[in-house]
Amino acid sequence: MRRASTLAASSSLLSQFLSTTHGSASASASSSHRLLQVALYATETSNAFSGHRRRWFIPIFESFGSSRTVFTGVAGIMVSVAAAAGVMEVYAKEPPPPEVVPKDVVLYQYEACPFCNKVKAFLDYYDIPYKVIEVNPLSKKEIKWSDYKKVPILMVDGEQLVDSSAIIDKLGDKLNPEKEASLGDDEEKKWRQWVDNHLVHVLSPNIYRNTSEALESFDYITSNGNFSFTEKITVKYAGAAAMYFVSKNLKKKYNITDERAALYDAAETWVNALNGRDFLGGSKPNLADLAVFGVLRPIRYLRSGRDMVEHTRIGDWYTRMENAVGESARIKA
Template sequence: MSCFRLATAVTRPLQLNSTSPNAFRHVQIARRQLTTFSKKKSGNGTFKLALLGAGVGAATGSIYTIYSNINDRNSHKEHEHMPPKVIGELPDVRITKRFVNPKDTSGLEIVLFQFQTCPFCCKVRAYLDYMGISYSVVEVDAVLRQDIKWSSVKKVPMVLIRQRDGQYVQMSDSSAIISLIATYLNDNRKDIGDLAQFYPQISYFDDDGKKRQDILNKYFLMYQDRTPKNLTKEIEENERKWRNWADNHLVHLISPNCYQTLGESLETFEYFSQAGEWDIHFPKWERDLMVYCGAVAMWGISKILKRRHALSDDVRSHIYDALDKWTRELQKKKSRFMAGKQPGLSDLSVYGVLSSMEGCQAFKDCLQNTGIGKWFYDVKEVVQKNRGQLRRERLEGIAPMS
């Protein structure tokens, strides 16, 4: 993350362009008028000029003070910390399905707003499923986004988590969501809403001077005085490193590979429709709109992303290199997972990103040209084993959970 840059207001004296003929003529006229005025009323004129100067000075000072205050307020806004929002009650949204685990002892009530095949949404689900947490799902229309119109945050994944007082804390950003829930599961002495205060939204300037927003501490778990046994600084740093890598490198290779041609983009969206059960959750016209408009839009966006991330025309080679890097690290560790005998947060993050493209041709090519397959399906096996039972809420004949 770029270092924060404090904005400072700089005032410059107004300079007269001496090369301008009009400016020079106006100065001469002003001097003659001032001289005439001084001759006519020398005593009285001096006092009036002094009064005029004091007035101009006071006005200038006031304007400068107002300008500085406005600039200071804007500067504060550019670097402010915004805590997660809390809403009084669950909005009127369409719960499409729930994953219910009878063995879940977390006490958490979570509603996940998602696109089924969004890489960041897949990361959150991978973590919740692996931990055996029950949660509800709102499948958001990727085009119209009707189910998040109530929110000022217009992106997914987003979660609402019930606090002890009955209100809901609203969190976005997949990594921050995972870190918050992992922190709570490690030590639930504090309410989930109190722990969420460790993950405020911040704004800052990047190296190009552009204003950005991010979530503070999103790769950190707040263990406080209950650090897990056998957790070393090296293990923590390695986990944060690979979680960051999944968010800021691996995920940027998905779109250019899944949508590199219009035909492949349409094939990908047909898979998305099947995986997300769009024909069940949305009317046919809305499903077709999502498939065909989405395919064309993402095909165009993939070209932009390819240029933005400096990828060559051979986009497959970039994702092959990334997956080879991951598997080489596993080989160095001589372990089944990056975290050891069981998947850790970095394993679940990388798995979640890759699972978003599992049904696409790009993923099939990755299986054939890299050694990612064994690790991927090992993680998938554990995740599916721990996941709660699926209950579809909007299928006819299946009553919603009370």
Template sequence: MWKCGSLSKSVLLRSARKFSSRYSYSKIGSGLLLGSVLLVNEVSEEKNKPWVVEYPAAAKKNDVLLSRRIKSDMDNTGLSLRLYQYQSCPYCCKVRAFLDYYGFSYDVVEVNPLTKSQTKFAGGYKKVPVLQSSASDKPLIESSLIISVLKTYLHRKQDSLDDILAMYPEHKTVDPKSNKQIVSHPNKYFIMPEGSLNSSDELQNVREERELREWVDNWFIHLISPNVYRTWSEALETFHYFSKVGEWERNFNTMERYLAIYVGAAFMWQISKMLKKRHKIDDERKAMADAFDHFLSMKGSHRTFLGGDLPNLGDLALYGAINSFEGCTAFQEMRKETEIGKWFDDVHRAVEKKLGRSLIEKKCISSQ
């Protein structure tokens, strides 16, 4: 019999089934995809860089415990952004990639995937990411909408955040099956810069960027769970990876950490099979390799990024989604079997160097 300490695989599977019967996958969202950083009692400063990542020991305000604070000298927008997230959720990783690339300052709050008590202010909205700003009473929701709103905000010199939010109206419908209200934002992939596009090349670039962002949300992200939880050993490896990046040893006692790793892995191993069937994926590794080949063909060999010399929002969206499982076997295999590795490393360097910071610097100057 397979064993880990005193926990047998069958016991873990029974625990996972009990867990799944109590908490449906829709309620958990991507909560069990996570390696959550709850609180780190130290400060880490990056030398010779105009930004710093702080891990405050007691950064608690309004009963919300901060995980970390990213402070950027180039951000004088006064937005005071606070990101409510799961650390390894691909949608949250997309938003962080955007914020880091453009040089925003922001706080990070890890959300409890079961109680979601940290996001009660969002009016019943149960998903992450959620972004708060002192410049608006309305929370920003949906990763792609958050990114479009903030990118438009950077482009428009004098408009406030509320002015920008008004450009993305809600569309409400009722799901005939569940009879629940569905709120969507039909133009959430559109950027609203001042002025107009002047050339066919500009129009083509905007179209490509939007198409890739939609493809990441509608297809690529659905390939992640079937790949990282493909087998029991990979599911376990993935949760050990989440434990490492989430520094669970700091934040949980030994029993809590092992329960999170082993019960979580067993649960997601089962869920991944359901997701594979739902999205009609026959061979998960081939599907991911085909997805990377599709993107690389779309980008072409004549440019470093889809955006040309610098990443655009499409590049950042795919990079962010990959970053959620970058340390797992699935992506390491993709590095060997496809040409995605060089592009990923190039985007990573661009994000680390905050090569999009000129936009936020111009916005801050124009707002003075």
């Protein structure tokens, strides 16, 4: 079992072009519509900030005193190690029995899509190995075989699953078919809906709050996406400019007057929902924890995400989630 010991630092841009991802609203069919598809759904290298493992060093000092002194020192170290192991065990994952784990899982995605990242958070937490097919936002040739033209699409042992929340529900049923309803189910459902209906809508106005932040985001996209040289130039400058204005429209649509205030309020709302618990699920994350973590993970190391952690209380929970979710279960396609 993979231990939950990775301080995840996946720097990815949140992509929320609502006409091409699950949970979207309709958009204009104008010429800018095509451009925004390119801009918002550029891919990024998932390994950009991966592999930075946290290393735990236990200093051992040689003692030249009595054997009792040596024994006491060693005993103290052993107690410290045991205590640290106990803390980590609280957040250790419990993968499902091998017989219920799907054998062949393939995710068709845009790397920066919050809904795709929500699915990946679930797969990573439950140690379900999966392959990733990055969809070209221009041609979408990778999903031409499907009647469903949005992402994420998850193929599970040959069965097509769509819509991030529905995908997670279906997988959850497969992993634990005999699960009984509990008192916490209503709370979990409430906050999962909050993620889809509220949290995701405050993210784009923050990412594209001004031209500087928009360019920061699109500079990363063009460095790692599936684009030709000409597409890269178009996406970086025209895309950043276009999304700056789109973010203003989103602010109006969702009655957001101050982008950062809305983001901070959402983060604090979530922390308040925890009500002193390590996770909404108690000692371990539930599906609502994984949903919030998944949609926030792409922005965590952008300026908006750094500001969020600096100005709200969400940082401790986020770090616990990084430890609990652990390393990616992604395998090479």
